[in-house]
Amino acid sequence: xxxxxxxxxxxxxxxxxxxxxxLERRTNAVPKGVGNNTxxxxxxxxxxxxxxxxxxxxxxxxxxxxxxxxxHCPPEVVQAIQKQAERYIHTCFHVxxxxxxxxxxxxxxxxxxxxxxxxxxxxxxxxxxxENAVKIARKFTGRSGIVSFTRGFHGRTLLxxxxxxxxxxxxxxxxxxxxxxxxxxxxxPLYRPEGMSETDYALFCVRxxxxxxxxEAAPEEIAAVIMEPVxxxxxxxxxxxxFVEGIYNICKKHGILFIADEIQTGFGRTGEMFASAHFGIExxxxxxxxxxxxxxxxxxxxxRADVMDAPNPGEIGGTYGxxxxxxxxxxxxxxxxxxxxxxxxxxxxxETIRTFFESLRKEVPLIADVRGLGAxxxxxxxxxxxxxxxxxxxxxxxxxxxESGVVLLSAGVHGNVLRFLxxxxxxxxxxxxxxxxxxxxxxxxxxxx
Numbered sequence: 001x002x003x004x005x006x007x008x009x010x011x012x013x014x015x016x017x018x019x020x021x022x023l024e025r026r027t028n029a030v031p032k033g034v035g036n037n038t039x040x041x042x043x044x045x046x047x048x049x050x051x052x053x054x055x056x057x058x059x060x061x062x063x064x065x066x067x068x069x070x071x072h073c074p075p076e077v078v079q080a081i082q083k084q085a086e087r088y089i090h091t092c093f094h095v096x097x098x099x100x101x102x103x104x105x106x107x108x109x110x111x112x113x114x115x116x117x118x119x120x121x122x123x124x125x126x127x128x129x130x131e132n133a134v135k136i137a138r139k140f141t142g143r144s145g146i147v148s149f150t151r152g153f154h155g156r157t158l159l160x161x162x163x164x165x166x167x168x169x170x171x172x173x174x175x176x177x178x179x180x181x182x183x184x185x186x187x188x189p190l191y192r193p194e195g196m197s198e199t200d201y202a203l204f205c206v207r208x209x210x211x212x213x214x215x216e217a218a219p220e221e222i223a224a225v226i227m228e229p230v231x232x233x234x235x236x237x238x239x240x241x242x243f244v245e246g247i248y249n250i251c252k253k254h255g256i257l258f259i260a261d262e263i264q265t266g267f268g269r270t271g272e273m274f275a276s277a278h279f280g281i282e283x284x285x286x287x288x289x290x291x292x293x294x295x296x297x298x299x300x301x302x303x304r305a306d307v308m309d310a311p312n313p314g315e316i317g318g319t320y321g322x323x324x325x326x327x328x329x330x331x332x333x334x335x336x337x338x339x340x341x342x343x344x345x346x347x348x349x350x351e352t353i354r355t356f357f358e359s360l361r362k363e364v365p366l367i368a369d370v371r372g373l374g375a376x377x378x379x380x381x382x383x384x385x386x387x388x389x390x391x392x393x394x395x396x397x398x399x400x401x402x403e404s405g406v407v408l409l410s411a412g413v414h415g416n417v418l419r420f421l422x423x424x425x426x427x428x429x430x431x432x433x434x435x436x437x438x439x440x441x442x443x444x445x446x447x448x449x
Contacts, residue, residue, distance in 0.1 A: 007049060007430050008405030008437065009057040015039040016054025035169070037062070037409055038402045045072035048426035050407060059434040061408035063421040066232070066264045069291035069342065070333045071425035077294045080332040084324050093122075093322055100327035107334055108302045111273055114282035117305040122298060122322025126263040126289035127155025129299040130226070132316050133285045134159060136301065137224035137257045140310035145222040147212075147256075149186035151234030151413055154226060154261060163226060166233060166413050180221075184212045186231065187239045190369045190380060198240055205239075206246035219254035224285070229275035232264035235412030236378030236419050238371055244279040257284040257307065263299070264376075267291040268337055268424055271347040271374025278373060294333050298326030342424040346374040349431060353377040353420055356435045364446045366390055377420040378411065389414035393445065400441040406434045 015023060022041045040058070044051040048071060050058040063069065070077065084100070093101050105120035112118060121136075123129050134146055148154060148163040155164065161171050162178035171177070185208045192201045213219050225247060231237040251258045260283035265275035269291065276283055284307055289299035300322075301308070337343065354370050357379050361367040368382035381390035381397075394410045397418065401408055411419040418438075422431065 005405070005433060007057065007433055008059055009055075010403070010405050011056055012054045014056065014403045016052065016056060018053040022053065037398065038407050040402070040407075047071045047073075048423045048430050057405070058402070059406045059426075059430055059437075061406055061420055061422050061434055061438075063291075063423050064295060065290070065409065066269060066421040067290045067295055069267050069269060069346075069424045070294045070336050071423040072295075074294055074333070074336055074425075076336055077329050077332040080328045081296070081325055084328040088324060090320070090323055090325075092319055094317055094319070098324050098327075100324055100331065101322045104300075104322070104327045104330050105302075107331065108288075108300060111334070112283075112286055112302050113274060113276050114304075116282070118302055119305045119308040120300050120302040121308065121316055122300050122327070123318055124297050124299060124320050124323075125155075126287065126299050127157045127160040128318070128321075129263065129287035129289055129301050130154045130163065130261065131157060131159050133226070133259050133287050133301045133303075134224065135316060136285065136303070136307060136310055137259065139315070140307045141223040141255065141257060143221055143223035144180040145182060145217050146180060147182045147184050147217065147222055147225045149184050149227055149231075151186055151188075151231055151237065152226075152228055152261075153231070153233035164233075182212075182217050182222075184209050184216075184225075186227075186234070186237065187243050188237060189240065189371075199242060202240035202242035202246065205243045206250075209247055209250065213250075213254075219250075219256060222254070222256045224257040224259050225251050226259040226261055226287075228261045228263075228265065229279060230265050230270060230373055230376055232419075233411055235380065235417040236372055236376055238373055241279050244281060248279075248281045259283060259285045259287065261287050263287055263289045267333070268343040268346045269374060269376045269421075270372075271343065271350060273337075273343055275373065275376075292333065293326050293329035296323075296326045296329045298323065298330060337424075340425075343374075345424050349375040349422060349424065349426065350377050352428075352431055353435065356439065360439055360442060364442055366393060366446055367442075372420075375420065375422060375424060379418045380412065381416050381418070389416035391415040394418055397438075397441055397445060400445060401438055404437050404441060406437045408438070 040052040043053045050060050108120050109118035150165045154160045159178045162181040187205045260276045266288045285303035357370040365384040366381045369380040411417045
């Protein structure tokens with residue numbers, strides 16, 4: 001092990017011998033369609049560290065795809081789960097209600113943008129939150145159409161796939177898809193036409209959306225527009241503020257509900273509790289999941305009370321939706337984030353990551369863009385000669401990084417974007433050690449051609 005490393009410890013090859021044996025069991029028992037990015041089996045996780053069954057220690061820069069903003073196994077969250085499990089594990093809110101569900105609904109109504117009365121519905125996954133937000137929007141408006149955006153990701157269910165805009169691996173040979181779903185163009189600032197200002201580009205994209213309402217679907221038929229304030233799977237694309245404001249205002253003009261998909265951007269990831277705050281909008285509905293409960297499966301739809309009340313009893317919900325364990329975990333996470341200033345910490349983490357890669361960009365022409373809000377950061381790699389996405393380079397880079405002790409993920413429709421989803425509890429020393437490992441891998445691979 002490098003003597004300069006304080007946290008990472010790679011004692012075997014990756015995968016190690018115990019992991020290799022477990023990989024064989026996995027191959028025999030688990031379908032190949034259940035993908036995996038890193039060939040390790042975790043024995044323990046704590047804070048920003050992963051310990052595998054072979055005794056290797058990794059820095060976690062993936063955070064379970066943005067699920068672990070509060071870190072792995074925060075003691076307060078673990079204690080809240082244990083205490084709740086000793087009282088009752090599940091009663092089904094539709095059968096016998098419990099206070100944690102109501103308390104979490106009250107808390108999220110306070111935290112989400114907008115001074116208007118709000119209500120919250122709890123479910124199990126991000127995809128379920130999206131599905132139910134669409135149901136609520138259709139019920140409230142009496143309209144059927146739903147507009148999502150190019151490169152957006154909204155889940156793997158039928159409706160989620162229909163709204164998602166990446167064919168492989170999410171939609172290929174999985175159709176036909178849900179009707180009355182439409183795709184509008186989302187900005188990609190890296191490819192803004194040369195000579196066009198950011199403001200002009202944003203206005204151009206808004207005009208594209210206005211044209212879309214004439215050429216693809218009349219506004220009178222649209223129940224809702226669903227947008228990730230910062231695209232996740234699409235490559236951590238940060239849109240111009242004027243674009244988001246423009247779409248939001250068009251929705252208001254035509255009585256179209258605006259659904260902010262904050263499943264990956266929520267709970268401090270972008271340097272605000274919810275990314276919508278960066279754009280000065282107050283969504284009618286917000287979907288959230290991932291980091292809401294430090295890894296327990298719970299999701300939510302939070303929105304205007306009048307909109308949320310549109311469905312009749314029994315039309316929304318589910319047997320396990322808003323489980324007591326998930327609710328108390330979420331409440332503990334929110335308390336932890338507020339107490340320890342993790343939203344502010346996100347900004348510091350993001351600035352450190354972007355500064356590091358802006359410096360590295362001067363050495364490595366493959367780095368075409370460094371972007372992000374808060375700790376939701378990304379680095380895009382493009383071959384400077386052909387301008388083509390460097391997908392193979394990024395695939396090799398993520399492999400080189402996990403072999404050296406840093407777990408991280410790619411993104412983007414071409415797979416050429418390195419994305420950062422570190423736990424917000426990561427220390428400065430841990431962050432710098434991980435960045436140094438990644439930087440060394442980038443230099444080594446770039447110099448090797």
